[in-house]
Amino acid sequence: MSFLDYDFMQRALIAAVLTGLAAPAVGTYLVQRRLALMGDGLGHVALTGVAVGLLTGWAPVWTSVAVAVLGALAIDVVRAQGRASADVALAMLFYGGIAGGVLITGLAGSTAATLNTYLFGSITTVSADDLWVVAVLAVVVIALAVGLAPQLFAVCQDEEFARVSGLPVRLYSMLIAIMAAVTVTVAMRTVGLLLVSALMVVPVATAQQLTRSFRTTFALALALGMVPSLGGVVFSYYVDVAPGASIVVASLLGFVLAWPVGTVLRRRRNAKARGGEDPRVTGAHVPTGQHPHQHDPDCGHPTVEHGDHTDYLHDGHLHAAHGRHYDEH
């Protein structure tokens, strides 16, 4: 395979694997928390960070991490306040990120073409230094997403319950925001800042068409993030398009294929589950006040002959009249 002979392609492919794993790892928690669009906003904010790098001559990968983390913490604080105006405040932060990025890039004297390599990725621009930073950050993000899975799952599933369990919910919430911000920077060179959110969300949406547990959704989303990332980078080698576009289109194709399969699976599962609970063995009954009638052969309740008497099937259990009360059988 000829493309593997090029150093830049080797670096791009390693970056693609790491991005393809880290983005859905964080994305699963964002989707679970119903914050699917957070990655999108962070991508916008990170653009200002890139522009600051271009203006000052510092490495854009570091300036964008710094700005995206600040943006993530701001978003998390606004979200935790829970005010009605939070929605608008976040929207303004996102617009500011994009506009500030373009403005500062202009001041730095960089061209729109330079900016484009950050917005939609570029396989030829991953430097060896960049790759080291990306690799370390991605490994840390993936390790935290796996190692803290029980805690992050609890916080994203039900924040209030997690608080009453004594978990430091604010801390975990900020950690997820920072992990998302770091992932945006990791993904900047392959899928790009404008499309990074797709790689956080689409693999998770595809995976959950086929799964019913969190664990398998998480694992499948990682695989479904990595495959289109590799495929998209290779496609960009042969056809001159931004890798971000080919990665996201490949990822969406996966969803389109999984969706009808998921529909069939769900239908089959529901059919199987129906009648899963035997109405006669619910194992649960508590006295519930007056009966509207005394059971007799004509009362309409199904009857079960039981030795010397007749039981009546009643709300999922059997009643036998015995003097002044009903016995449960």
Next chain:
Amino acid sequence: MRAAVVDVRGLRVELDDRPVLHGVDLRVVEGEVVTLLGANGSGKSTLVRSAVGLVPPSAGEIQLFGIPLKAFHHWWRVGYVPQRTTAAAGVPATVREVVAAGRLARRKLFRPAGTADRDAVDNAIELVGLTDQANRSVAGLSGGQQQRVLIARAAASEPDLLVLDEPNAGVDRRSQEAFARALRTFVASGRTVLLVLHEMGPLAPLVDRGVVLDSGRVVHDGPLPTPSMTLTGPPDHHDDHREDYGAGLFG
């Protein structure tokens, strides 16, 4: 005299600068089952949410197991069932996964779940009668079954106090009865329950004391009238002759 498990004194709470509770006292002692009753907006839900630390008080004192809330760290002793219409979130999760989250209060960071943790989760699922559904996605369950999942999650830490916020809202009959049975087992082992109810339903015989709130003030605190059982006439109550289902789960 039995020790106070929940001790709330002079509690005032404001939500969005609007006073919701005006100096409420509430004391629940060991082994008691206390129900908070009241109309919508009476503050009963705010009261239990303050008691577990979810809503900050503007004045007053809250103690759990004799320890001021700020210094209280034994959260595994409290099983909380929040008011929810669903146990599902944005990503699929099985019954077992959701219930296992209730065990975290007893687990350490970066340590896998041990045998005791897994057994507690299994027992909690069995307690609410969902063993057969343990590996199903919670989103596919009925509303009542999802409510039972939340109760199992609270029970998974093997708590000494259960706090339930409207556990019966919109729940089918069978789930209400499964819940009442689980609660009876819990109480039989001498543990304490504080619950918010809209209506008593099948839980009435379990409740020791009712506290009625109206517009943020306690207007009644004492036993609730129960329908008396007569000795003649047509059958009007139930004796349970079956195996004591679920007994001993809380050991």
